Amino acid sequence: MISRPTYPEKLFQFIASKTPCHDLAWDVGTGSGQAARTLAGIYKNVVATDTSPKQLEFAVKLPNITYQCTPPEMSISELEQTVSAESSVDLVTSATAMHWFDLPNFYQQVKWILKEPDGVIAAWSYTKAEINASAANALLQKLYDDSDPYLDPRARFFLHDKYRTIDFPFQPVDGLDHTGPLEFKMEWLMDLDDCFAFIKSWAHYQAAKDTGVELLHDDFVQDFTRAWHEDGNPKKIATFRINLRIGKVGNGSK
Ligand SMILES: C[S@@+](CC[C@H](N)C(=O)[O-])C[C@H]1O[C@@H](n2cnc3c(N)ncnc32)[C@H](O)[C@@H]1O
Numbered sequence: 001m002i003s004r005p006t007y008p009e010k011l012f013q014f015i016a017s018k019t020p021c022h023d024l025a026w027d028v029g030t031g032s033g034q035a036a037r038t039l040a041g042i043y044k045n046v047v048a049t050d051t052s053p054k055q056l057e058f059a060v061k062l063p064n065i066t067y068q069c070t071p072p073e074m075s076i077s078e079l080e081q082t083v084s085a086e087s088s089v090d091l092v093t094s095a096t097a098m099h100w101f102d103l104p105n106f107y108q109q110v111k112w113i114l115k116e117p118d119g120v121i122a123a124w125s126y127t128k129a130e131i132n133a134s135a136a137n138a139l140l141q142k143l144y145d146d147s148d149p150y151l152d153p154r155a156r157f158f159l160h161d162k163y164r165t166i167d168f169p170f171q172p173v174d175g176l177d178h179t180g181p182l183e184f185k186m187e188w189l190m191d192l193d194d195c196f197a198f199i200k201s202w203a204h205y206q207a208a209k210d211t212g213v214e215l216l217h218d219d220f221v222q223d224f225t226r227a228w229h230e231d232g233n234p235k236k237i238a239t240f241r242i243n244l245r246i247g248k249v250g251n252g253s254k
Contacts, residue, residue: 029097033059135227170247
């Protein structure tokens with residue numbers, strides 16, 4: 001059973017079409033390597049970093065992905081040792097992770113490591129799920145509302161802002177006159193167990209639990225299960241909107 005939606009191939013193809021070379025990608029905040037494994041099919045090599053050794057343990061191992069556990073902020077010399085040399089990376093990605101970073105420090109690293117002028121940074125996140133079954137969807141949206149107080153403020157900001165107002169000091173990639181957000185659709189055909197696993201994978205589900213609040217309490221589980229089975233179809237489509245910011249480093253950024 002998977003507990004997170006899978007990013008669409010179309011997203012990666014779009015991003016990869018904006019980097020002239022496909023030698024090296026750096027996926028920051030890789031988690032269990034969700035984005036890294038698709039990038040590994042497009043780029044010769046991928047360095048995938050995360051601050052959590054536990055997340056990295058679950059990452060899919062592929063011969064052209066190097067996983068590295070890093071501190072939250074790296075010096076340039078640590079970056080060079082752990083990821084790569086100055087001006088050597090074609091693409092930096094951050095999949096549903098950039099809201100945790102210290103952005104000024106992160107952007108400085110991105111500008112240092114990307115090939116000048118065409119190296120690209122692509123950062124995306126996704127919105128709340130919508131389920132194609134009205135009663136179950138209404139309960140899910142209520143659960144999102146009820147869980148809002150347990151969201152980390154940075155995650156809440158990005159969930160509501162959808163990467164619209166975030167500082168993103170990069171130049172539009174070829175073919176665009178802005179750096180986004182661009183919207184992509186992501187769908188997940190899920191059964192009820194997938195849906196519960198997805199909810200339990202939220203950081204704020206765990207945060208609520210840590211304060212003694214079980215968001216999936218018996219009444220909710222009962223009502224949601226009933227609503228899920230109302231139309232007799234065990235599978236539902238959950239739709240998420242991905243918001244992508246994409247830009248290139250340009251000249252004279254170092
Ligand atoms: C929501 S998860 C996303 C994981 C994965 N990219 C995905 O799309 O499924 C965010 C990840 O960012 C990592 N993270 C948080 N702060 C970080 C930092 N400063 N540097 C690198 N990774 C960080 C967390 O450990 C976590 O694995």
